[in-house]
Amino acid sequence: MSSSPEGKRLEEELSYPILVAERVRSAIEESDSFKLECSEVWKQVERLLQMLRTVVRFAANPPLYERPVRRVAAETAKNLERALTLVRKCKRRSILHRVVSIVSAADFRKVLGYLEASVGDMKWLLSILDGDGGIIVSLPPIASNDPILSWVWSFIASIQMGQLNDKIEATNELASLALDNDRNKKIIVEEGGVSPLLKLFKEGTSPSAQIAAANCLCHLANDLDRVRVIVNEAGVPAVVQVLSDSTIRVQTLAANLVSRMARHDPVAQEDFARENAIRPLVTLLSFDTSVDEQFGRQSIHSIFQINKELGKKTDYRSAGTGSRQFANSYSNAYYYTEGSSRGGNHRKERENEDPAVKLQLKVSCGEALWMLAAGSVSNSRKITETKGMLCLAKIIEKEQGELQRNCLMTIMEITAAAEFNADLRRAAFKTNSPPAKAVVEQLLRIIKEVDSPSMQIPAIKSIGSLARTFPARETRVIEPLVAQLSNGDTDVADEAAVALTKFASPDNFLYVEHSKKIIEFDAVPALMKLLRSNEVNQMHHALTLLCYLALHAGSSESLEQARVLTALEGADRTILPQHIRDLVSRAILHLNLYHAGRNSQPMSYLP
Structure with a gap:
């Protein structure tokens, strides 16, 4: 026993x-x-x-x-x-x-x-x-002060010892209790409900039973302590097993469970990566997503580079006419890397499924990848190693709504990890990398063409995170950021200032060249307007960028015409954080080298 x-x-x-x-x-x-x-x-x-x-x-x-x-x-x-x-x-x-x-x-x-x-x-x-596992709804004296306890006991007993229909009914009842409040969730976990739910979930004897179990587990997995119990009950490998080889509706809920667990528990986040959850998620996300057009625009050299990453050999004689075939083989590689018994068992079912159901699967997989990548360099690297970036870029290009946003947020997390990890940055965002190029193209398109702050802000953040990867000649990434400094939504304008600061910061090897280009694209007037913002953080971000421009391109006539020196002198008389005050002082001294002798009154930039 x-x-x-x-x-x-x-x-x-x-x-x-x-x-x-x-x-x-x-x-x-x-x-x-x-x-x-x-x-x-x-x-x-x-x-x-x-x-x-x-x-x-x-x-x-x-x-x-x-x-x-x-x-x-x-x-x-x-x-x-x-x-x-x-x-x-x-x-x-x-x-x-x-x-x-x-x-x-x-x-x-x-x-x-x-x-x-x-x-x-x-x-x-x-x-x-x-009782043959049937649900007993009577109330024992021991639970007279807390009826929920006896119900939980009865439902868990049915899940563990009942017939299949009783298990499904009891699981749905337990999920209903969990949905009511967190106290019920706590009781379910404390009374040992996680283990039989996981067993029902991974057995695969009935999709209905798996769906019921997954729903209940998703309701429970909204708290660090409860997620940790699921992890400790070997929940991570169970979820990955189901994710790799189940019906499409079960896979959707398995992806939701990955997302919930990774969001609330960093241990679960890393365990999913260790159990290789990212590969089936990318596989499912890329299902039915064509990459033909993306490869159709690539040169022979680009195709060779991707081919080399996949460990294949390119036939140069057919590269010009066969890029479509190569793209198909690239896409299909997702499905067969793990073996046909894992990703391929339910492929036919996915092809014939209702488009709305397939869309929901992709939405869930996109969110799961987002949560796995959040704050994790190792997970972000694994996504790029599975060639997931090309798929993410294609979905951002072709899709709308929640799926598009989830993929964009995944890219934002990957680029955030790359910003502070040189190895990931060099491996995943090489200037000649077709997946990296595809991602940047879509980020710029979102910034320029999509009038939605919820989409523009993560796209701008992503470009800012990649600031150190762009060569001096890559000026096309700077111009749309400068344009957003004048965006009517102050949050978008502020984020553009933050991103441009990463181009002009001394941390960026090409800060002088980038600073000159930022000024050339007429950023200074827009920054002067941001200085008058009622939001202190926005004002500080604009001021920081303006100081970097003054320090690195102080001879520019645009700075003199916009009376930047006057604005900085006015700022120096206000309350500022010490690091910004020091930056302002340095910028004033530097500008005085070029604007010495100007007799002007300090300009007030405060509201």
Whole structure:
């Protein structure tokens, strides 16, 4: 038999109340007073003794849901101890003992009440164990103050010990309870609900059962502690197994579960990467997504580069006419890298599925990749190693709505990781890399053409994160950022200032060339307007960029015409963070080298 979290075997939990009941029998036989009351006690104790022995027989034939058995056995043992203490007082002893140990009829009524409650608990417990796994909705006395507890016990018992239909019904009921509030979720997890749910989820005997289990697990996985329980119950490999080879609707929920768990628990996030969850997610995301056009625009050299990354050989004689065939082989590589038994079992079903269902699968996979990449260099690297960036770029180009946004957010997280990791930056965002080029093309298109801050801001963030990867000649990435400095949405304009600062910062090897280009694209007037922002952070970002431009391109006439020196002198008289104040002072000194002798009044840039 399995051990409880406290280390006690179930056999020991059940043997103790049986031992106490036998002691009650002996004490009653030795009693000298309250014979009638003692006989009533024995009637209840005898019933409990018979039921405890029946439970022992059930415990010898797993599977058995132990949680309520342990709770009821422990409570029964307490009540039997009360009966034993009372009955022992009825044995004739010295006069002093009889004076000190006064027994009344009220004491027997109280003990009989306790024993009757235990009989009710045992009846309820046996109805669960002997009910063929059906749902029992009656309320045992032990849970009279908290009915949810008995419902949870009954549902989990059905999931663990019932027939398939009972399991599905009980899982749906448990999911409904979990949906109500976090307290119910906590009870479900504490009472051992995660393990049978995972078992039902990964068995694969019924898609309906898997869907029900996945729904319930998704409801539970909205908190670090509960997600950690799922992880500790070997939930990560179970989810990856289902994700790799199940029906499309089950895979959708498995992807949702990946997303939930990765969002709330960094341990789960890394475990999913270790279990190679990223590959099936990219596979499913790229299903039915053509990359033909993307490759059709590539040169022979570009095709060779991608081919080399895939470990294949390019036939140069057919590269011009066969790029479409190569693109197809690139796309198909997703499906067969893991072997046909994993990604391919349900491919035909996916092809014939309702487009809305296929779309939801992709939406879920996109979100899962987003959550896995968030703040994780290793996961971001794995996505780029599975050639997922090309697929993400294509979806951003062709799709709309939630799917497009999820893929864009995934790119944002990958580029954020690359910003602070030189190895990832060099590997995934080489200037001649076709996937990197495709990503940048789509980011720029979003910035220029999509009038939606929720899309523009992550695209701008991504370009800013890649600032150190662009050569001096790559001026096309700077112009659209400068244009967004004048965006009517101040958040978009502010994000553009932050991104351009990464181009003009001394951390960027090409900061002088980039600074000159930023000024050339007429950024200074727009920055002067941002200085008057009512939002302090926006004002500080614009001021920081303006200082870098002054330091690195101080001789520019645009700076003098816009009266930047005057604005900086006005800023120097206001309350600023120390690092910005130091930057402003340096910029003023530098500009004075070029604008010395100008007699002007400080310009107020504050509202």
